[in-house]
Amino acid sequence: xxxxCRIKKFIITILLKYKLYILTITSLxxxxxxxxxKINEIQRQNECYRYxxxxxxxxxxxxxxxxxxxxxxxxxxxxxxxxxxxxxxxxRNSRQKVWAKAVRTIEKNSNVLVEDVEIQGEMVRVWTxxxxx
Numbered sequence: 001x002x003x004x005c006r007i008k009k010f011i012i013t014i015l016l017k018y019k020l021y022i023l024t025i026t027s028l029x030x031x032x033x034x035x036x037x038k039i040n041e042i043q044r045q046n047e048c049y050r051y052x053x054x055x056x057x058x059x060x061x062x063x064x065x066x067x068x069x070x071x072x073x074x075x076x077x078x079x080x081x082x083x084x085x086x087x088x089x090x091x092r093n094s095r096q097k098v099w100a101k102a103v104r105t106i107e108k109n110s111n112v113l114v115e116d117v118e119i120q121g122e123m124v125r126v127w128t129x130x131x132x133x
Contacts, residue, residue: 041090045098048087052102055083060112060129073126075119076103 015022056079063074080099087095107114111131116123 041094044090045094048090049098049102049105052083052098053105056102056106056127057109057112057129060127064129073115073117073128076125076127079127 059079060074064072083102084095084099087098090098106112106127111129113128113130115126115128117126118124119126
């Protein structure tokens, strides 16, 4: 029997003999890698969430200090359009979740005044910094 055929037969025999162990180890490694992937994704989401909160509050404070053309607020849609493209490392549905969570947190902040204002005929939710700098 040629050497190549003996090697093939040996490998097939090993695979058949230990198929349950091999399948179990493969499944376990797949599950563990999925868990690590999810943990990494959650960490990236939290990092982006903290960045949006911090930067939005800073922008609101600066807008209050530098009132231009009598406008002392920032439209929520304007901030959304600014931040969502920056979250390109996250999947699309995660971007929306992070933005929605950030909006809830910012609107709960007692230093942020939330109003609905008519701008060019459309009702827009705006944020104004009402706290101390």
